[in-house]
Amino acid sequence: MAVGIYRVYFHPLAKIPGPKLAALTFWYEFYYEIYPHKFQYLWKIKQLHEQYDTGPIIRINPLQVHIHDPDYFDKIYASGANHKRDRCSWFHHAGGKTLSGAMLEAMDHDLHRMRRNSVAHFFSKRSVHALEPLVVQCVQGLMDRFRGELKNSGIVNLNYAYAAMTMDIISEYCFGESMKSLEREAYGKEWLDILHDAVQMRPLGRQFPTLVNLLFDLPPDIVAKVSPAVEKMNAWNASLFERIERIMRYEDGGDEKKLQQRTIFHEIRDDVGGKLPEEEKATLRLAAEGSTFLGAGTETTSRTLAVATYYLVKEREVGERLREELRGVLKSKDDRVSLPQLEALPYLTAVVNEGLRVAHGVSSRQPRIATQEDLQYAQWTIPRGTPVAESAYLLHTDPAIFPDPFAFRPERWLEDHKLTRYLFAFGRGSRSCLGMNLATSELYVGLAMIWRWFEMELYETVEERDVLTTYDVFLGMTDLKSEGIKVRITGEIED
Template sequence: MAGVSFFSLVILPITFSLYFVGLAVYRLYFHPLSKIPGPKFAALTRWYECYYDVLCWPGGKYMHIVNRLHDTHGPVVRVGPSEVHIKDRDYVETLFCSASVGTRHKFEPAARITGTPLGIFGTVDHTMHKNRRAAVSSFFSKKAADDIEPLIHEKANVACEVLKRQTNRDGKTDLRTVYLAFFTDIICSHAFNRPLDLLQNEREAKRWREAISALAMLTPLVRQFPWLIPTAIKLPIPFWNLIYPALGRVVQLHREAGEKSITRAEDMTLTKRPALFRTILSSNLPIEEKSLGRLSHESLVFVGAGGETCARHMTNATYYILANQDRVLPRLRKELDSVMPSADTMVSSYDLQKLPWLNSIIRETLRVTALVTSRLPLVAPEPLSHPGSGYTIPSGYAVSMTLRDILRDPAIYPAPNEFRPERWLESSPAELEKMNKFYLPFSRGSRACMGIYLAYAQLHILIATVFRRLELELEDVLFERDIESNRDCFVGETSIHSAGVFVKAMERTV
């Protein structure tokens, strides 16, 4: 007993102390990244990031710290024990290269933030990601987006009716909830051959918004503890509802995606299966890549991410148009009236994208919103050099950049924090070429967003329909509270004090 007590009280603490001291010395002085500048605590442990992202309520604040670190240390900074962040627009092509140019694995902690390791978003390995992406490329093609345009037009008109109905009843309506319902219904119809009918069910629409918000709130925590969601899914939902309701909603979201995947996949013949499942199951992927688990993970990410990101962009576009009524709205109305002589005129997204002012509004919204606030860390199999600083990051370590740094770079976009759609029409050819070169709201390279065609089609049609049909008036909306991103939850989240973006919606009489 005395021997055990001596071991427990003396030997174990000494052993652990020596281990942590040795680890600290290694990471600070002998680690392959030890020459990269940055705070010592960031080099020692990820708890440095965790402090700002999780412990400093409401979290998601490390993105601001990283910017300050660059102000102090220059364009190359060690932001974690195994991660280097680069703030240099000229490095975009090197890091976010195409699959044919270079291999880029995803940094595992970044891949695990949604708890969907079997999906494309959660795939770490470069080759596996390339194969999984290729298998569903037709689902996200321009033709696929064109094919569902009648549905987009139909849902856009329904969304207008919902905005008016809620205004007539409550005196105002929340754009984020209605727009999220619109985009989610479309992606579900496209992927599963049936919508969730959120536009027709206000209670379910609010519940869905709460679930998506809960998932976003958990992102900083899951980034530090990637085992959290897989572990939480194994425990009963009432348990989480009691001690952490936000996590309970996320677990329910995961389970519902899995149950619907099983139901929709098993109960139908191949030809009647949902488009997403049919695309995966008829692909050349090996049989183990066609499991129900994979279908579930892909479903959750496509529906969750596809709906929320577009809804945020549409909400911000509406805000910027209304907040700049004298400068932006009359010109938009004139352009829309020229191709939509009546409110029920349907114009294809192809023709709408020819409207220069509408197109500029959307491009500028995507740029100034810069919705993806997270660092995007990738791992190369070869050393990556940064010519400007002279530093070389050894192979096998994460190198990250942040799209927001590029999209709001004053050297590329003068007055970068201001909404100026005219910059896309009035800049010189040389300036326009530079802006287009660094325009990457959907990222770039082998890990770029696949839904660009569908996103553009939906945004063009919905903006055109809403502003041709409705008169909107902002209702107690504050930019700093309700629009601007100030927390990194992979996508930027607004203040926790924001209840939504409210407007009054009335039928346009002209």
């Protein structure tokens, strides 16, 4: 009772507009996020912004403030030594000991910075350019599969197909061992389904952290019964252990040639800056980092590729305009075009941007806590220590920024070159997407090669069910009953 009165009337956020019930209790969010509604709080937040005409700032639960203003985004997500930004542990609680070692789970600004710096070089633009042959090789692997499909029904589930490609790239690059999903009959289905199941734990983890953390840390036989997704993730983690330990013991030579390939674990072991304490090199932590890279690097990129391809097929003029541009640089199947050359193509760039905007790889609000300064938004002072967030989904679907927001219209990026300042798909600031360069490379090379050389038509795909984001679990998700975006490959285009 006393806590409730404090939260509503005396809390430092008491004056921020918003429903009193949301200020009083987390059950308000539970109602929209868990039961009876499911993963819907994002849309309730949108409605609250419309309802409270006091401005684009509302208090959405006892702890957090939500802002809807594209020009304020950089203030919240700022980077730099003078703008420390912690994560909000209430929001992020999920994954127990298994995942807490990852940079994504580092709440404290300095700890996060240390973890991120130790591998940042691995994901720099330069490193990713050097990685281009691997990306091309995996796209070619996907093209070979599509050629094979032409001998059968030609029907392909794009979410699974692209997930196989992105998964093989990230696993080969980060761990020195491809998951070989492109060789599997159902492409990346097994892992993508697991990732989808596991990420749905996040909203639950906010409300019941102990329960969800316990689930991750239970003995394997019990976990197997309660959550096959978590069991599979834990088992994969365990399989990484041996590999990590050998690398950390410098036993990475010998006849296992593959182990000599540089991985993120070599990067952390060698710690060129010499800043990592020993506990940061512990196997469990490194496996956590590995799991997050696999998760973060697979679903978001493959979903963006699948959604963009869907619209290229559906919007014939858009598809034809892109193919025309691609014909100019990819004249024959043997032509190799470098990433910078592809990035210089205006229409492909517009398609990539529009794909990132409508695919909603990461849809959720991402709270940040300014620890050293109060934030000022219009007449409101947000005291330091408050988790504040914006939601990329709400910004990317705001008609004031993107007119006719649910239309796939790459032209909008050509009409206004400054529009990219409102592309928030990779977040901003010190905790923005580490894999942005890799993802961009996969999007450019993947879309260019697949779209240049294959004709396809939609197959049993309904936009509302299979394409649009209607559930928010951190990642944007379609109707939970969706089987994904399917196409029928109808032909391979000759040189």
